Amino acid sequence: NRWPVELKSVTINWESDSGESGQTTIPLTQMVNQLWFHLPLVLPDKIQRPAQISILPTLNFILRGKAKRVTVDNYFGLTKKPLQTFLANESLPTQPGWICGDVHLHTHLTSDQVEFGAPVEMTRHGATVMGLDFVATTDHSYDLDDYPTNYLKNDPALEKWHESRVQMRKLNQNQPEGCQLIPSEEITIRNHGGHNVHLLHYNDPKFFPGSGDGAERWLNTESEHDLASVLSERSTSTISVAAHPQYRVPFLHKLLIDRDEWSLEDLLGDGLNGAQVLSGTPESADFSRSRAVWIAALLKGKKLAIYGGSDAHGNFNVFRQVKMPMINLFQMDDQILGQARTIIASNSTQMMDMMDAMAKRRTAATTAPVGDITLTLPTGEVVEIGDEAICNSGDNITLNISGKSTTEFGPLIKIELYQGVFESQREEVIWESGSNKFELQESVRTEVTSAGYFRLEIKTPGNNRWPGIYLSTPIWVNLKP
Ligand SMILES: [Zn+2]
Structure with missing residues (x-):
């Protein structure tokens, strides 16, 4: 500079x-x-x-x-x-039929007094080298509407927005074998309490204003949209996900820009596709809180796919951020590009295929291992992650579980199969296993007596920087009337 x-x-x-x-x-x-x-x-x-x-x-x-x-x-x-x-001398852990990427990521399109990112092409280069199949450029709504050369002024013609969409399309077309960019936006919306929360919005050719917490209009912190209005106005083949639902908002952000967390009530909103439960390292207490509110929403019958992302702001190696504007910065070993990832069940990185898999909730979140779970009905029919199995009460079903890790992330030390039951509003581990193996395949038989869901979690020691965890979106179970 x-x-x-x-x-x-x-x-x-x-x-x-x-x-x-x-x-x-x-x-x-x-x-x-x-x-x-x-x-x-x-x-x-x-x-x-x-x-x-x-x-x-x-x-x-x-x-x-x-x-x-x-x-x-x-x-x-x-x-x-x-x-x-x-x-590495091997790729990131993969499963056949699944692709992997970072779904919460900022580029230099996020640019204001306190936030920044790296250029789109360098972000894509880093993600490609790392072995990511896709990344979503979730830059802030209040930055995407600024003039390209002046982040203090809004551009009614939205030149920065339009140019960035063209640039991403070109990069994808010119190097189809590289990591695919999902043109995205992190929209600031109003939650139930009227405060500002963030919505990850993928692949919409339409721009949604969200200026509540952009600190561009002093003391005016009301955002233009709420969840319902975004979902009713969004284009087809788009996906909307609650960003880091219960990651704590710093006190100054609450006070000055009215930023808030997603409550359970917010997550129950109609039409929401999923929740980014994992944002950076799973060691964070905020990950546990986000996982808990996601489970609470699942037990209320809400079909929310799980997502994982880094929320990196140009952090390819180390996290750096403004602590006090004009005074100091701080750094930490978290929120690094690709650190937390979403895997989606898709054979291709064609945009339509990826959006289709997300719409069908075929997702899992991970910082290391990968896994899969399918449910086989007595008829032989196989039900996959994100789908719903329709059973008779008393049916014997089989859950087919697999898990995989690499030497980089360590062996599968804990594999847990959770069952959630709507009637009792409770979730418990119905089967678990631990090993020093890097690969596992198991079949678990159980009897279905109530509606609910099954989901999988896997833990590995991780690398020397953060622990490994995998969480699948559930397979839901409903009973025939
Ligand atoms: Zn973000």
């Missing part, structure tokens, strides 16, 4: 957890004259895999005639810890 800058070289020091280390200097002769300059650098491919690598990059440059150097970043007050990456 201090151009013109003359780049001279980048020196990269790296060290792997097996003790290997090295230093590479990449010479540069480049002038930077614009915002959002970015440059992919490739480390020599001689490092033994798998390995956890610490990377310490130093940029040498000339600014106003003076030689300067910056290690990691030039943000005042942050410790210059090395960047972390895992060099």
Whole structure:
């Protein structure tokens, strides 16, 4: 942001957890004259895999005639810890017939006094390298309607919105083998209490204004839409998901921009497709609270698919955010691109196929392992995640469970099959298993006597940065009258 800058070289020091280390200097002769300059650098491919690598990059440059150097970043007050990456020798855990991506992600289209992201093409590049099949660019409604060069003013022509949709379509068309971008929006809507909550809205060619918590209109925090009005005005082949339902809102955000959480009552709204229960690491207490409110909604008979996303704001390695505007920043090891993912049962990354699978609730959320569950009726009919099985009371059914992990994320230490019963409004584990295996297949037989659902959870130790968890959307069970 201090151009013109003359780049001279980048020196990269790296060290792997097996003790290997090295230093590479990449010479540069480049002038930077614009915002959002970015440059992919490739480390020599001689490092033994798998390995956890610490990377310490130093940029040498000339600014106003003076030689300067910056290690990691030039943000005042942050410790210059090395960047972390895992060099895998196998792909992310996958299941045949399922694809995987990050459904809550900000790019540089999110740009205002306190928030930021990385350019769309770099985000896509990072996601492709990581092995993600798709990412949804859920940039804020109150940023997408700004002028491309001035985030303090709204643009009635919506040039930034229109250009970004064209750019994403082109990137998808030009590299169909790479990670597919789902053009999306994080819309600020009013909840039941009239406060602001966030709705992840995928693949709608229509823009929805939501300026309640954009801090662009001082003391006017009322958003244009509520859930019902978005759902009644949305286009076909779009999906709407409650963003991080019970992740705690900082006190200042509550006070100044009237931001709130999704209550159980909010989640029961008609037409909502799902809830992003997992947002970053499952170690967060806010994940447990979100999981609890999702289960409460399931027990009320609400068919909500589960979603997982990172809510990364350009965090490819480390999370950085404004703590107090104009005063300080902070950083943490959470909300990293692709850290929490959604897997969807689709054979292709064609937009229509992905939206169709989401509409059918064929989803699961994960930070590591993958799994699947199907239900076989006495007739032999097989019912999948997201569907409803119609049974006679007393039917013996079979639940076919599978799970899978990789050395990066560790063995399947706990597999739990949950049954939710509408009548008693209770959920319990009806079968569980633990192992040191990386793959599991089991059949569990049980008798159906009441309406409700079955769902699967799997835990692994995870990598050295966060634990592994998988949660499936349920298979619902209804009784013949
Ligand atoms: Zn967000």
